[in-house]
Amino acid sequence: MATTDAILLSPKIKRHKQYTLVIPLDLQRDRVLLGYKLRGFGEGKYNGYGGKVEPNETVIAAAIRELHEESCLVVEEPAMIQRGVLLLETVADDVSPVLEIHVFTVETWEGTETATEEMTPHWFSLSKSLATPTPSTSTSGSIPPSSLSTSSSAAAIAPKDPSTDGAHDLPSIPYFQMWEESRVWMPQLLRHVVSLNEEGEEGEGKLVDEQEGPQSSLPSEGSAPTAAAVATTVGPHDDNGEQKPKKKGKYFIHHVQFVGGTDMDAGDGGEYSVWHVMGPRRLDWVDDVPVGDWEGRRSFGKYP
Numbered sequence: 001m002a003t004t005d006a007i008l009l010s011p012k013i014k015r016h017k018q019y020t021l022v023i024p025l026d027l028q029r030d031r032v033l034l035g036y037k038l039r040g041f042g043e044g045k046y047n048g049y050g051g052k053v054e055p056n057e058t059v060i061a062a063a064i065r066e067l068h069e070e071s072c073l074v075v076e077e078p079a080m081i082q083r084g085v086l087l088l089e090t091v092a093d094d095v096s097p098v099l100e101i102h103v104f105t106v107e108t109w110e111g112t113e114t115a116t117e118e119m120t121p122h123w124f125s126l127s128k129s130l131a132t133p134t135p136s137t138s139t140s141g142s143i144p145p146s147s148l149s150t151s152s153s154a155a156a157i158a159p160k161d162p163s164t165d166g167a168h169d170l171p172s173i174p175y176f177q178m179w180e181e182s183r184v185w186m187p188q189l190l191r192h193v194v195s196l197n198e199e200g201e202e203g204e205g206k207l208v209d210e211q212e213g214p215q216s217s218l219p220s221e222g223s224a225p226t227a228a229a230v231a232t233t234v235g236p237h238d239d240n241g242e243q244k245p246k247k248k249g250k251y252f253i254h255h256v257q258f259v260g261g262t263d264m265d266a267g268d269g270g271e272y273s274v275w276h277v278m279g280p281r282r283l284d285w286v287d288d289v290p291v292g293d294w295e296g297r298r299s300f301g302k303y304p
């Protein structure tokens, strides 16, 4: 089992920024909501919803706020499921900023996903997005946002009939139009969530296929649950038919170095332009959400 000791940030890090990323999952209709970013950091990419954690704001409050600002969805804190953290750094220069992006999923919310100035909402098939993509299995060409589903139907509070909602027509997540490392962690996270739902309350999610060093435990690439299994996943129910709280399972830590050069003409002193060529990376699954400050810890020294 990995421990947080293995996930230590580089001592050269001088700046450190916290961000949030929220992925709404409509399990009953087998679909995932992403936004197409219209401006700023990540413009032209699909991603979950999120942004910077403001001073004196908790990560979870920031996640709820950003989700609402960018999609108009309203989520209460208990519905936020903390799933992992992306630790992103660059070797481009000595003032590498580290982004610490806290990833959440939500399965219930209020309101309707709505286009905002920052993001256009698009639904994708969950079951088609479980396999780790390769350029040949993915849509490597651009999917124009206009050709994707921007269903404005309300989300998954009430049970719905998956046979009537056209969810099976939705495309896979366009991983090659996302941040590069998303294609590594996101399918694994989606498989983990699906397996948790399949196993019910007692399940811990199938984390199989030891890979990437002795401390990693990854959901198997290519062992995606079937579409039928996904489409029927609902949370466990007690004897009265009430839905029980879902088991949250493990928590991932994906640590990635980006190796692109810094373009000082880009915004904010060039820092944004470096996040485009993925270098060494490591993904671990741990039992608990790591607490505390990542600042000043070492990173790739211990990596295989």
Ligand SMILES: Nc1[nH]c(=O)nc2c1ncn2[C@H]1C[C@H](O)[C@@H](COP(=O)(O)OP(=O)(O)OP(=O)(O)O)O1
Binding pocket: 019, 020, 021, 040, 041, 042, 047, 048, 049, 050, 051, 052, 053, 066, 086, 088, 099, 101, 179, 180, 181, 182, 275
């Ligand atoms: N490599 C990466 N992989 C990933 O999955 N998400 C990333 C990423 N790099 C950035 N993000 C996410 C984190 C966050 O959700 C979003 C960037 O947030 P923004 O810059 O849009 O923040 P804000 O909405 O606070 O900014 P403003 O436009 O100043 O309001 O992109």
